[in-house]
Each structure stands twice: as structure tokens, then as C-alpha cells.
Amino acid sequence: xxxxxxxxxxxxxxxxxxxxxxxxxxxxxxxxxxxxxxxxxxxxxxxxxxxxxxxxxxxxxxxxxxxxxxxxxxxxxxxxxxxxxxxxxxxxxxxxxxxxxxxxxxxxxxxxxxxxxxxxxxxxxxxxxxxxxxxxxxxxxxxxxxxxxxxxxxxxxxxxxxxxxxxxxxxxxxxxxxxxxxxxxxxxxxxxxxxxxxxxxxxxxxxxxxxxxxxxxxxxxxxxxxxxxxxxxxxxxxxxxxxxxxxxxxxxxxxxxxxxxxxxxxxxxxxxxxxxxxxxxxxxxxxxxxxxxxxxxxxxxxxxxxxxxxxxxxxxxxxxxxxxxxxxxxxxxxxxxxxxxxxxxxxxxxxxxxxxxxxxxxxxxxxxxxxxxxxxxxxxxxxxxxxxxxxxxxxxxxxxxxxxxxxxxxxxxxxxxxxxxxxxxxxxxxxxxxxxxxxxxxxxxxxxxxxxxxxxxxxxxxxxxxxxxxxxxxxxxxxxxxxx
Amino acid sequence: xxxxxxxxxxxxxxxxxxxxxxxxxxxxxxxxxxxxxxxxxxxxxxxxxxxxxxxxxxxxxxxxxxxxxxxxxxxxxxxxxxxxxxxxxxxxxxxxxxxxxxxxxxxxxxxxxxxxxxxxxxxxxxxxxxxxxxxxxxxxxxxxxxxxxxxxxxxxxxxxxxxxxxxxxxxxxxxxxxxxxxxxxxxxxxxxxxxxxxxxxxxxxxxxxxxxxxxxxxxxxxxxxxxxxxx
Numbered sequence: 001x002x003x004x005x006x007x008x009x010x011x012x013x014x015x016x017x018x019x020x021x022x023x024x025x026x027x028x029x030x031x032x033x034x035x036x037x038x039x040x041x042x043x044x045x046x047x048x049x050x051x052x053x054x055x056x057x058x059x060x061x062x063x064x065x066x067x068x069x070x071x072x073x074x075x076x077x078x079x080x081x082x083x084x085x086x087x088x089x090x091x092x093x094x095x096x097x098x099x100x101x102x103x104x105x106x107x108x109x110x111x112x113x114x115x116x117x118x119x120x121x122x123x124x125x126x127x128x129x130x131x132x133x134x135x136x137x138x139x140x141x142x143x144x145x146x147x148x149x150x151x152x153x154x155x156x157x158x159x160x161x162x163x164x165x166x167x168x169x170x171x172x173x174x175x176x177x178x179x180x181x182x183x184x185x186x187x188x189x190x191x192x193x194x195x196x197x198x199x200x201x202x203x204x205x206x207x208x209x210x211x212x213x214x215x216x217x218x219x220x221x222x223x224x225x226x227x228x229x230x231x232x233x234x235x236x237x238x239x240x241x242x243x244x245x246x247x248x249x250x251x252x253x254x255x256x257x258x259x260x261x262x263x264x265x266x267x268x269x270x271x272x273x274x275x276x277x278x279x280x281x282x283x284x285x286x287x288x289x290x291x292x293x294x295x296x297x298x299x300x301x302x303x304x305x306x307x308x309x310x311x312x313x314x315x316x317x318x319x320x321x322x323x324x325x326x327x328x329x330x331x332x333x334x335x336x337x338x339x340x341x342x343x344x345x346x347x348x349x350x351x352x353x354x355x356x357x358x359x360x361x362x363x364x365x366x367x368x369x370x371x372x373x374x375x376x377x378x379x380x381x382x383x384x385x386x387x388x389x390x391x392x393x394x395x396x397x398x399x400x401x402x403x404x405x406x407x408x409x410x411x412x413x414x415x416x417x418x419x420x421x422x423x424x425x426x427x428x429x430x431x432x433x434x435x436x437x438x439x440x441x442x443x444x445x446x447x448x449x450x451x452x453x454x455x456x457x458x459x460x461x462x463x464x465x466x467x468x469x470x471x472x473x474x475x476x477x478x479x480x481x482x483x484x
Numbered sequence: 485x486x487x488x489x490x491x492x493x494x495x496x497x498x499x500x501x502x503x504x505x506x507x508x509x510x511x512x513x514x515x516x517x518x519x520x521x522x523x524x525x526x527x528x529x530x531x532x533x534x535x536x537x538x539x540x541x542x543x544x545x546x547x548x549x550x551x552x553x554x555x556x557x558x559x560x561x562x563x564x565x566x567x568x569x570x571x572x573x574x575x576x577x578x579x580x581x582x583x584x585x586x587x588x589x590x591x592x593x594x595x596x597x598x599x600x601x602x603x604x605x606x607x608x609x610x611x612x613x614x615x616x617x618x619x620x621x622x623x624x625x626x627x628x629x630x631x632x633x634x635x636x637x638x639x640x641x642x643x644x645x646x647x648x649x650x651x652x653x654x655x656x657x658x659x660x661x662x663x664x665x666x667x668x669x670x671x672x673x674x675x676x677x678x679x680x681x682x683x684x685x686x687x688x689x690x691x692x693x694x695x696x697x698x699x700x701x702x703x704x705x706x707x708x709x710x711x712x713x714x715x
Contacts, residue, residue, distance in 0.1 A: 041657075
């Protein structure tokens with residue numbers, strides 16, 4: 001049983017009836033009194049006939065996994081009972097879905113007999129994510145608006161997993177000869193048992209075994225520069241390791257809700273992940289917030305330690321504590337959210353990264369790049385992985401990247417070799433540009449960033465600029481040719 | 485059913501109601517008295533050549549007003565239309581009232597040229613018009629709302645068809661029931677009077693009180709049941 005309220009329409013009809021009845025009594029007029037009954041009879045008939053009830057909704061579509069920009073079909077069957085009236089049923093779709101065919105909103109007239117209605121649609125899934133199409137909303141209206149509209153929802157669950165479309169780079173066959181990009185072949189383990197695969201000849205450093213000295217090469221060198229030895233370096237046993245860092249800062253939202261920098265960055269991450277996992281690499285993934293470098297401090301504990309008050313006994317407060325200070329809540333930095341998937345191999349890791357990417361959104365992490373590297377340090381130290389930082393380089397926030405790169409140098413770098421770092425710069429200005437003027441402005445901004453790219457290159461990074469609107473992912477990588 | 489069909493129905497109903505109200509008005513005692521007053525006044529001689537067309541002019545004027553109000557098509561205009569119709573209908577009601585206060589003030593004897601059944605029918609038509617126009621306006625609003633929410637034109641037309649059918653049905657039921665009550669009440673009155681006459685005087689004298697209490701209890705019960713309602 002649900003309480004009914006007197007609607008405006010009902011009240012107006014009642015007032016009309018009462019006016020006629022009172023006027024009829026005042027004038028002693030049977031005609032007016034009888035006419036006063038008409039609105040009452042009208043209302044009574046409407047109440048007795050009643051209004052519709054939506055009893056069930058069935059969904060034909062099943063759980064499905066699709067890629068971005070794929071289409072999903074669905075069909076709903078709605079059963080309505082009760083009296084006549086206007087019924088609207090809508091299958092609430094996520095904001096990133098848009099209709100391609102049919103309708104997800106149905107307005108229908110329910111007559112006196114029970115009614116079953118079917119409607120369907122085809123929608124394009126424009127953005128990645130996990131979407132739970134659960135609620136089917138309905139609205140029932142009494143035809144005479146005698147009672148309030150009944151709003152309700154019925155459960156007809158269906159999950160749609162929209163995966164980001166990976167950007168395949170299969171075309172790069174002999175990348176080593178044509179590209180400067182340090183593909184997995186160059187991402188080595190520093191420690192481990194040496195294999196028989198020769199890697200390079202390098203200068204002798206303290207700690208190198210004398211057996212590894214290449215005497216022939218050293219003798220040749222000594223004729224030019226005496227006192228220096230050269231050693232043979234062999235591949236170490238173990239999988240090659242790749243770390244992918246994804247920026248989730250606010251500037252990555254540049255563009256529209258569906259077509260923005262972050263979406264392209266995610267697709268690039270998918271492309272890198274698939275590429276390296278297919279080549280049997282251990283791939284680690286970490287999401288960071290570039291903006292967080294602005295409020296990062298020294299590395300702090302994630303949880304505030306409890307202080308034993310007894311330790312403080314006997315220590316007098318020199319200054320009086322004001323009441324305001326006493327009651328003030330201690331300022332605590334927001335708890336850091338780490339979003340790290342530690343390196344692993346195989347399809348399982350690929351699935352884990354893909355699943356994580358479904359949920360990535362702006363401000364998904366609260367760590368800066370430096371903090372993110374710090375969080376992953378246990379898995380970085382002792383290895384010499386390839387780092388791929390997918391971000392959007394902005395001059396005013398370049399410090400965040402520089403700090404992060406320095407942190408990588410700290411954990412990986414050594415005197416002779418620098419860590420292999422690719423800064424994959426998704427040029428968001430081009431994504432946001434709509435008109436010709438805006439495209440020209442985007443070009444200017446990219447040009448304006450050149451010195452900063454050079455600064456990053458000076459730190460040993462490979463800066464790959466990618467204009468998602470103008471070129472393909474594979475093309476952006478191929479541009480990094482040897483000798484350019 | 486398309487919107488222009490609903491508008492056409494509105495126009496038909498509004499013009500019919502307005503015409504009937506105007507025609508009824510020109511046949512009432514009060515209207516005749518007013519005409520006599522005009523004829524006897526200083527402008528009477530001036531208007532005398534046009535007096536045969538005066539009633540026609542009044543009807544045409546009423547219909548023109550009705551058309552203008554229909555053209556606006558909003559709820560305020562429909563309320564004004566109802567008020568206009570009731571204004572024209574009121575003199576006819578006075579002719580059949582037990583306490584004709586206006587007649588007493590102006591000192592006139594009711595001499596209508598229409599029957600009470602005619603007046604009742606016109607009154608019922610006015611009520612029905614009022615009810616219909618209220619809801620057809622709402623149906624048009626529903627159409628706009630549904631269109632804005634993305635409903636298909638075909639579905640909206642189907643909804644409008646259903647709404648108009650429902651309204652016609654319920655208005656017909658109301659008209660039939662009200663007319664039946666009006667026709668039956670005199671006979672019922674006579675029957676109840678005869679039945680009450682056989683009862684002792686002290687009960688007969690309290691009969692209106694009993695009826696009043698029963699009616700009030702009935703109204704209260706209906707209201708409670710309505711407000712508690714059920715899905």
C-alpha cells in the first residue's frame with residue numbers, strides 16, 4: 001500500500017464541484033447542484049479505473065566484452081498490468097554510450113488490457129570502462145493526473161566491459177636496425193647468472209671479475225691509452241623488464257569526455273603492454289598523478305604512527321596552547337593511493353593491466369611520478385628495465401617529470417649506463433583543437449615545448465611525440481629512427 | 485493522433501460550448517431585460533435599425549472571443565473561456581432558481597424561452613468542455629515532454645490516441661451518469677417523500693440531519709480511502 005497525495009488537478013476539480021454545489025444551494029437550483037456532481041463523478045471514475053503497474057522487465061542482452069567504438073545490441077520486454085495510462089520505460093545507458101539505432105526510451109499507452117511491449121537499440125560504446133546496465137527506470141502516470149506519478153526501477157542486469165582498443169605495433173619487424181627506441185632487447189638485468197650471449201665490450205669497473213677481461217682488446221687499447229682494461233659483458237639470465245608509468249593528472253582530461261588525452265594515453269599503454277608481453281617481457285604498470293609533485297613532501301609513512309603519550313610526560317609546554325589550537329584537527333596529508341601492478345609475464349599480466357586500465361580515470365592515483373618510482377623501487381633496484389612514461393609534457397609542470405627521471409636515475413643509473421627511459425608525449429592540444437585556428441595554436445604550443453623536450457633528451461630520455469589525430473601510434477614510434 | 489487533431493477537437497468542443505451558452509443566454513429573462521433597458525435608453529433610437537441583428541452580433545462576438553482564446557491554447561485562456569461560458573450561462577440558471585436574487589432585486593418574473601432540461605444539457609456541455617480542455621492541454625504538454633525526452637513520433641501519436649480515447653470514454657461516462665442523476669432525482673425524491681411520510685414525525689423532522697451525517701461520513705470515508713490508496 002502506498003499513500004496517495006491530492007494532486008493539484010484533483011483539488012481543482014474538487015473546488016469546482018464544491019463551488020457548483022454551494023452556488024446551487026444558495027440559489028436553490030437543482031441544475032447547478034447536479035452539475036456540481038459531474039467533476040466528482042469524473043474523478044471517481046478515474047480513481048476506480050486505476051492506473052498502470054509495471055510488473056516486470058526482461059533483458060535479452062547478456063554480459064559482453066567489447067572494444068571501444070564497438071556496438072552493443074539490447075532488447076527489453078516490459079510487462080504492464082493495471083488500469084490505463086501513460087507509461088515510459090528507459091534503459092539507463094552510461095554517458096559514454098550513444099545510440100546508433102533504435103531507442104532506449106519507450107513511451108507507450110497502456111489500455112485496459114495487460115500489455116507486453118518490446119523495444120531495442122544498438123549503442124556505440126565510446127569509452128572504455130566496466131558498465132553495469134542494471135536499472136531500467138519507468139514512470140507511470142494516471143491519465144487524469146489524479147495521483148502522483150509513480151517512478152520506479154526494475155532490475156535487469158547486464159555487464160558491458162568496454163576494453164580500450166590496443167594500438168598494435170607489429171609492423172616494426174627489425175626495430176633494432178631502424179629505431180632508437182630501446183625495445184626489450186636492450187632492457188637487461190644487471191644481476192644474475194651470465195649467459196653465453198655476448199652483449200658488449202665495456203670499460204673495466206671495480207668489482208668486475210678478472211676472467212671477464214678481454215685481453216686482446218685491452219692490449220689494443222693500451223697501445224693508445226695505457227692503464228685501461230676492457231671487459232666482455234654477457235647477457236644475464238632472466239626476463240627483460242619494462243615499467244609503464246601512466247599519468248592521470250587533470251591535464252590529461254584535455255579534449256572531450258569521450259575523446260581526450262587520457263583515452264589516447266590508455267590506448268598507447270595497451271599498445272606498449274601487448275607489444276612487450278608478446279615478446280616475453282615482464283611488464284609492470286603504475287598510474288601516477290603528475291600534479292602531485294606540487295604538494296609532495298619528503299617520503300612519509302602512509303599511516304601516522306601512534307605516539308606513546310607517556311614519553312611526553314614531564315615535558316612542559318613553553319607556550320600556552322590556545323583553545324582554537326587545542327580543538328583544531330591535525331592536518332594530515334591525504335592518504336596516498338598507490339596504483340601499481342608489479343612486473344609479471346604472460347597473458348595473465350596483460351589481463352590484469354587491461355582490467356586496471358578499465359578503471360583508470362583522472363586523479364586515479366595520488367602519487368607523483370617521483371613517489372610512484374619510490375613505491376616501485378624494490379622491483380627496480382637490481383634490474384635495468386625499460387621505462388615508458390606516458391604523459392603530456394607541459395612546460396610549466398616539467399619539474400614533475402624531471403624529478404621522476406632523476407629518481408629513476410637514482411635507483412637504476414650508474415656511472416657508465418643510464419636507464420632507458422621513453423617519455424611518450426601524447427600531444428593533447430591537437431586532440432582538443434577543433435577549428436583550423438585551434439589546430440594552428442596547438443602547433444604553436446607544440447613548437448613552444450621543443451626546448452623542454454631537448455632538456456629531457458639531455459637527461460638521457462627518448463622523447464616520442466605523438467599526435468593521435470595526425471598519425472598512428474606505430475608511425476610515432478617508427479619516427480625515432482637511428483641517425484635522425 | 486497528431487497534435488493538430490487534438491487542437492481541432494479542442495476548437496470543436498470550445499465553439500460548440502460557447503455557441504450553446506450564447507444561444508441560451510439570448511433566450512433568458514435577464515438578457516431580455518437588459519435589451520429592454522438598452523432600447524429604452526437614449527441610444528435606443530440609434531440602435532433600433534440594428535436590433536434584429538443584435539442577438540446574432542452577441543453570438544458572433546462570443547464565438548470570436550472563444551476562437552481567440554482557443555488560439556492562445558494555454559491553460560489560462562481555457563480558464564477564461566470557461567468563465568466566459570459560465571457568465572453567459574448564469575442568466576439561464578437564474579431563471580430556474582428557487583431563490584432568484586437578481587430577479588428579486590430587479591423585480592422581474594422569470595419567463596425563459598428554454599426548458600430546464602435544455603439549461604441542464606448546456607450546463608453539462610460546459611462542464612464537459614471544461615474537463616476536456618483541461619486534459620487536452622495536458623496531453624499536448626505530455627507530447628512536448630515526451631518528444632524532448634527522445635520518444636519516437638509514432639509512439640507519441642499512439643499515446644495521444646490512447647489519452648484522447650480514454651478522455652472521451654470517461655467524459656461520456658460522466659455525462660451519462662450526471663444526466664441519469666438529473667432525470668432520476670425527481671422520481672427518487674417523490675419516492676423517498678412517500679416512504680418518509682409513513683415514519684413517525686420525530687424521525688421525519690430529523691431526516692435532513694440524518695442524511696447530512698450519512699453524507700459527511702461518506703465523504704470522509706471516501707477521502708481516507710482515496711488518500712491511503714494502493715498500487
